[in-house]
Amino acid sequence: MTTTEASHDVYVDAVPVAEMFVDRSYQRDLEERRAHRIGGAWDRRLVGVLDVSDRGPEHHPRYAIINGQHRWAAASHSGAATHLAANVHVGLTVADEAALFRDIDQSTKKLTVWDRWKARRAAGDIVVTGIDQIAEGFGLKVAQGSASNYIVCLSALEYCYGVDPQYLARTLEFVGDVWPGDSAGLKHGVIRALFEILWSEALPDTGRLADALSELTPTQVHARAVESRKIHDGQHWQCTIRVIVEAYNRAGRGKVDPQTVLRAAS
Incomplete structure (x- = not known):
């Protein structure tokens, strides 16, 4: 009192x-x-x-x-x-x-993003339930923590699910194929950037894309995006797209303008 x-x-x-x-x-x-x-x-x-x-x-x-x-x-x-x-x-x-x-x-204890997420899950929120089901299909779990199969980027997951649940699933599958067991690949910037790329089909040769990214770790992608942001305007995920496009261009013939991909992104 x-x-x-x-x-x-x-x-x-x-x-x-x-x-x-x-x-x-x-x-x-x-x-x-x-x-x-x-x-x-x-x-x-x-x-x-x-x-x-x-x-x-x-x-x-x-x-x-x-x-x-x-x-x-x-x-x-x-x-x-x-x-x-x-x-x-x-x-x-x-x-x-x-x-x-x-x-x-x-x-008064303020509710955190995770507090609200858990409450929505317990209430049977269809978005949270849908995201959980997609993640579990790839052996992943939407939860706080540092385990290699934990996804903590709630805003990215909810955004991607709202645009197209199928492409959220494709994104998680792609990340798992390219960087199996590396939790850094499940961070916001990478998930959002790869979702935008796959959903817009701006880089149609996904095999070339996978080969290009397998030469990098997601931590390296993140670090290059941070450096890119010192030069280019945009959010972290947009700079991550630039890094991914640059890697794609190095992996084969035919160059793609990163700005074209960014314009195609939602």
């Missing part, structure tokens, strides 16, 4: 949504898109309990929101809730409210 919480009364009540407001002197800016998204998929079971400060019957609206402004805004947008459960704090000054806001914010 914080010093602020110990010095005033608190009780739980159903507070009218219309009687709540946000004091911008200490609250962060509202993320309107987030509030609309929550409101559009309103689920009372996920709202939880807000924290508000009762500023007295002479104030309209009466209750300053200390914790939960996005849930309150979502309720307002949804039109599905007239009251929200809240811890009602009595006897706070505005300075006390700001201190309590800070204390709650600092003590």
Whole structure:
């Protein structure tokens, strides 16, 4: 319990949504898109309990929101809730409210990307389930850790799956054929770059591509991409495409312009 919480009364009540407001002197800016998204998929079971400060019957609206402004805004947008459960704090000054806001914010454990991923998996999220099934088909596991068969690049996996699950599978298969057992080949830059190349068919001779990359380790590909980024604009995966195209060009006749491949990438 914080010093602020110990010095005033608190009780739980159903507070009218219309009687709540946000004091911008200490609250962060509202993320309107987030509030609309929550409101559009309103689920009372996920709202939880807000924290508000009762500023007295002479104030309209009466209750300053200390914790939960996005849930309150979502309720307002949804039109599905007239009251929200809240811890009602009595006897706070505005300075006390700001201190309590800070204390709650600092003590609340933020969900990590992995926390959300595991929760989605447990809930049967079709994207997470689909990615898991593809990975398992190649003896891989989407999990935290340093094991050689662990894939940790969640954003790359979800992006690729969203574009084309079949080509995500082809990418993982390709990486396994070229660099078996090397976890460095399962990092974000390599997965995203190879997915874009295979999906766009910008380098149609996959045999030549495999031969070219077998002459390099994925760690070398990564290091060259880092160096390339010092010269060229773009994200790491885009510079990884440049490195892969350069290796492809060295492995046979006919040169491909890296910029052409980048333009073909999604």
